[in-house]
Amino acid sequence: MRATAGDAVGIFCLVSVAAALEFKYHHAEELEAYLKGVHDAYSSFTHLHSIGRSVEGRDLWVLVLGRFPTRHKIGIPEFKYVANMHGDETVGREILLHLIDFLVTSYGHDPVITRLLNNTRIHIMPTMNPDGFEATKVPDCYYTRGRYNKNGEDLNRNFPDAFERNNASIQPETQAVMNWIKNETFVLSANLHGGALVASYTFDNGNSVTISSKGYSRSPDDDVFIHLAKTYSSNHASMYKGTGCDNRQSFPEGITNGYSWYQLEGGMQDYNYVWGQCFEITLELSCCKYPPADQLEKFWRDNKVALIEYIKQVHLGVKGQVTDGNGNPIPNAIVEAKGRPHVCPYRTNKHGEYFLLLLPGTYVINATVPGYKSILKTVEITDNTSNFSALKQDFSFSEVSIRSRAASCPKSPLYQQLRRASAAVKPTLHILVLMTVVLAIFK
Numbered sequence: 027m028r029a030t031a032g033d034a035v036g037i038f039c040l041v042s043v044a045a046a047l048e049f050k051y052h053h054a055e056e057l058e059a060y061l062k063g064v065h066d067a068y069s070s071f072t073h074l075h076s077i078g079r080s081v082e083g084r085d086l087w088v089l090v091l092g093r094f095p096t097r098h099k100i101g102i103p104e105f106k107y108v109a110n111m112h113g114d115e116t117v118g119r120e121i122l123l124h125l126i127d128f129l130v131t132s133y134g135h136d137p138v139i140t141r142l143l144n145n146t147r148i149h150i151m152p153t154m155n156p157d158g159f160e161a162t163k164v165p166d167c168y169y170t171r172g173r174y175n176k177n178g179e180d181l182n183r184n185f186p187d188a189f190e191r192n193n194a195s196i197q198p199e200t201q202a203v204m205n206w207i208k209n210e211t212f213v214l215s216a217n218l219h220g221g222a223l224v225a226s227y228t229f230d231n232g233n234s235v236t237i238s239s240k241g242y243s244r245s246p247d248d249d250v251f252i253h254l255a256k257t258y259s260s261n262h263a264s265m266y267k268g269t270g271c272d273n274r275q276s277f278p279e280g281i282t283n284g285y286s287w288y289q290l291e292g293g294m295q296d297y298n299y300v301w302g303q304c305f306e307i308t309l310e311l312s313c314c315k316y317p318p319a320d321q322l323e324k325f326w327r328d329n330k331v332a333l334i335e336y337i338k339q340v341h342l343g344v345k346g347q348v349t350d351g352n353g354n355p356i357p358n359a360i361v362e363a364k365g366r367p368h369v370c371p372y373r374t375n376k377h378g379e380y381f382l383l384l385l386p387g388t389y390v391i392n393a394t395v396p397g398y399k400s401i402l403k404t405v406e407i408t409d410n411t412s413n414f415s416a417l418k419q420d421f422s423f424s425e426v427s428i429r430s431r432a433a434s435c436p437k438s439p440l441y442q443q444l445r446r447a448s449a450a451v452k453p454t455l456h457i458l459v460l461m462t463v464v465l466a467i468f469k
Contacts, residue, residue: 054156057153071143101379109218167317189439225310251305254305344381350427
């Protein structure tokens with residue numbers, strides 16, 4: 027078939043966008059222009075939007091990729107990458123641009139990438155702290171004021187904390203991300219940093235309820251977090267070696283529990299897990315925070331496979347819908363795996379959907395609508411990541427006809443309640459305290 031003039035223009039547009047992305051640092055105007063160019067060239071499976079603005083008024087751009095880029099589609103999980111939260115930690119910012127380039131140019135040509143995008147809605151935020159990046163005038167491997175936002179706040183100490191009250195004033199960038207998390211159904215995420223070479227996982231903070239005698243703050247889904255961290259480190263060119271950046275620091279298999287490394291209050295990964303129902307890990311990608319631009323191509327090569335393999339993990343575990351007797355979705359129903367109670371119970375979204383990341387094995391899934399008898403189902407979960415779909419298990423409350431009720435956990439130190447309770451009585455009161463939280467949600 028003979029190519030038309032329109033085809034020629036379209037092909038030129040696609041080639042020019044790909045060719046325009048060099049291995050260099052892209053400042054605000056260039057980054058925005060590149061993202062807009064990608065969306066214009068691949069508008070059928072991308073969506074570009076700003077989730078808010080920085081202190082200095084710069085847009086917080088997010089490019090969404092997938093078969094249904096503009097909206098959530100029932101059964102398709104939501105994934106996100108966020109980079110440059112600390113403005114002077116720059117590698118993640120650039121490799122996410124190259125990830126975008128790789129995904130859009132591979133879609134329809136590479137069968138794995140095509141299936142990944144057809145079955146996953148992927149959100150990419152190259153910079154959460156554009157003001158800090160622009161403020162970093164002299165690149166440095168160790169520290170600059172560009173780490174902070176324009177108000178001098180560390181954005182990774184700025185979120186509500188589940189263990190102690192965070193008195194920091196919520197910044198515009200932080201609030202934008204909190205709203206974003208609330209408005210989407212994110213299942214899996216990673217936050218890209220620099221200054222070390224390791225995959226760090228929840229919890230970053232802790233108390234007597236979660237901290238072991240070895241200084242490890244364990245979440246109810248610790249096995250899943252270890253798997254997620256190992257997935258990235260084992261597919262990275264060198265992270266899995268665990269050698270760290272100097273002789274004083276080593277990380278077996280290239281992973282670490284956040285609290286075991288150092289205690290952090292108000293971090294984004296713990297916030298995602300507790301209040302966003304989203305499993306997030308922190309990826310430290312470079313020993314030098316702001317390395318020379320001529321090293322960026324190697325950083326992309328080192329991380330390319332790991333970035334893709336990590337996204338696939340959003341299809342771990344089990345997913346489904348909770349409906350009433352008329353087949354209508356039940357929002358805010360609690361769905362959890364037995365033995366894995368979350369301090370803020372995981373609930374269905376407005377479509378009655380739930381997603382639980384679980385490793386292969388046998389689990390009892392408990393669906394609860396307050397005032398009605400719970401439904402328990404035993405499921406056998408296999409590794410379906412290569413099939414790009416978690417196990418599907420629906421729940422139907424035939425006797426229920428229910429309207430949507432707003433439900434959310436208070437942004438307060440929820441684990442303080444558990445600590446006080448466990449200090450006073452037997453640990454079994456943990457479950458009673460969780461029930462109290464659940465009742466408060468639905469009151």
